[in-house]
Amino acid sequence: MIEHHETTVQAARHLEPVPPVRNGNADRGPVPVPPWHVLPRSIAETGLDISLLLGLLLKAAYLHRTVTLAVLTDTLKLPATAVNEVAAVAVRERLLEIAHRGSSDLDVRFRLTDAGYTRAAEATARCSYTGAAPVTLAAYLDAVQRHSVTQASVTKADVTAAFHDLVVPLQLLDAIGMALNTCRALMIYGPPGSGKTFLAQRLGVLLPGAVPVPHAITVAGEIIQVFDPLVHKPFDDNEASLAHRSLDRRWVLCHRPVVLSGGELTLSMLDLRYDSTSGFYQAPPHMKANNGIYIVDDLGRQLVGVAELLNRWIVPLDRNVDMFTLRTGVRFSVPFDVWPVFSTNLEPSELADDAFLRRLGSKLYVGPLSQDDYREVYQRTAADFGLTSSDAVLDFLVQVLHFSADTPLLACIPRDLLRLVASDVRYRGAAPHITEEALLNAWQSYYGLRPALENPPPGLAHRWPDGNRAAG
Numbered sequence: 001m002i003e004h005h006e007t008t009v010q011a012a013r014h015l016e017p018v019p020p021v022r023n024g025n026a027d028r029g030p031v032p033v034p035p036w037h038v039l040p041r042s043i044a045e046t047g048l049d050i051s052l053l054l055g056l057l058l059k060a061a062y063l064h065r066t067v068t069l070a071v072l073t074d075t076l077k078l079p080a081t082a083v084n085e086v087a088a089v090a091v092r093e094r095l096l097e098i099a100h101r102g103s104s105d106l107d108v109r110f111r112l113t114d115a116g117y118t119r120a121a122e123a124t125a126r127c128s129y130t131g132a133a134p135v136t137l138a139a140y141l142d143a144v145q146r147h148s149v150t151q152a153s154v155t156k157a158d159v160t161a162a163f164h165d166l167v168v169p170l171q172l173l174d175a176i177g178m179a180l181n182t183c184r185a186l187m188i189y190g191p192p193g194s195g196k197t198f199l200a201q202r203l204g205v206l207l208p209g210a211v212p213v214p215h216a217i218t219v220a221g222e223i224i225q226v227f228d229p230l231v232h233k234p235f236d237d238n239e240a241s242l243a244h245r246s247l248d249r250r251w252v253l254c255h256r257p258v259v260l261s262g263g264e265l266t267l268s269m270l271d272l273r274y275d276s277t278s279g280f281y282q283a284p285p286h287m288k289a290n291n292g293i294y295i296v297d298d299l300g301r302q303l304v305g306v307a308e309l310l311n312r313w314i315v316p317l318d319r320n321v322d323m324f325t326l327r328t329g330v331r332f333s334v335p336f337d338v339w340p341v342f343s344t345n346l347e348p349s350e351l352a353d354d355a356f357l358r359r360l361g362s363k364l365y366v367g368p369l370s371q372d373d374y375r376e377v378y379q380r381t382a383a384d385f386g387l388t389s390s391d392a393v394l395d396f397l398v399q400v401l402h403f404s405a406d407t408p409l410l411a412c413i414p415r416d417l418l419r420l421v422a423s424d425v426r427y428r429g430a431a432p433h434i435t436e437e438a439l440l441n442a443w444q445s446y447y448g449l450r451p452a453l454e455n456p457p458p459g460l461a462h463r464w465p466d467g468n469r470a471a472g
Helices: 002-015 051-062 069-076 080-092 113-125 137-144 154-162 168-184 196-206 238-245 304-313 314-319 372-386 389-403 414-430 435-449
Strands: 066-068 096-101 107-114 185-189 210-214 216-219 224-227 251-255 258-261 273-275 280-282 292-296 321-327 329-335 339-344 362-366
Touching: 051 066, 051 069, 051 080, 051 107, 051 113, 066 069, 069 080, 069 107, 080 107, 096 304, 107 113, 107 304, 137 216, 137 251, 137 304, 137 329, 154 168, 168 362, 185 196, 185 251, 196 258, 196 292, 196 339, 251 280, 372 389, 372 414, 414 435
Parallel strands: 185 339, 185 362, 224 280, 258 292, 292 339
Antiparallel strands: 066 107, 096 107, 210 251, 216 224, 273 280, 321 329
């Protein structure tokens, strides 16, 4: 059993190299196995207070009134030896009683006593969190440090592979690779529809390796939920999964996260969110993004002022830490271990002063495409929708619709137009072929233009807009 455990630990180590940790100029020697690698087999090894574990166990039993040891271990994500130790405490305090004991150590069923049922109900009313036992703040800080995003680096080949299916100017790809290797904040700016958000989200593909994410952490007796299934994608590598199944299940091995906040972002969302009904906290988006990328999209469109929002990032960007305060007044720090990416339609000089802009490692402009790149996007998009087209129709789109209306060749336009064309083809039951008429109809619908009248009312002909000019 010990030999198997050592094997799985070595496999987990292989997934993510751990650099030596230094204290000042002195090397502290070999790095110990990170806490998330160690399977806690007792209450002491969890690092948690018995009262917290006892409360979690009673709340899990409260859901069923009678519960097996197997269900408790699966709920708390702790091994049977540790759960059995907590259950023994509950039995001694006459909160639980053994309702059935079978031939195996796992074949045990517990039942809440009347006193246990009352205690469990009170615990649930205070905090309804019932799930994986949390990890300590110290264990979380150590895991974030050991898997820091600053360890990530990419080569030109990595960037080319990550963006092979997109049409992106080579110069921009090189600038992205250089920006990531600095691990400093990045600002992507340019006109709406140029593909900034899509590009920012794709950056997550560049970050290598797997990172451990705890279901929750505990600070001063409070529980903060960190793992978010909408954000954290479990790592499905076979070797990683095999190793992790035999390790501490309070952690989930995930791809490096990519978290996006848009125009809905407020200052309060960047702090711990306490729900008085549930009795526990939710981690803010940039904490969920630790060891990964945090994208602030549409910067300048938030309800809060840009200056206030950017001032919120000054300390984290400078010191790579963020401070949080619990409702009890307890303050604690958490690493700000993210690659911050700001995306905006505005010019950087319109958003912030030089003091803040200096803290951004790179500012990349994403603008209209060249004609060749635009044609490539159009042809790939047509193939995606199962549509066929001719060079003459593509020339009509570029030369007539775009140039006559002075509309830039933005990356979003081909997909938006051809989605309308494909929808019209299905509606009419027509052949999947793109025509000039179909593109013109899609263009008018997309931009909200009024079609030209063949016989406009007398006296209004000179005032009625043609089919390629915005109404009003």
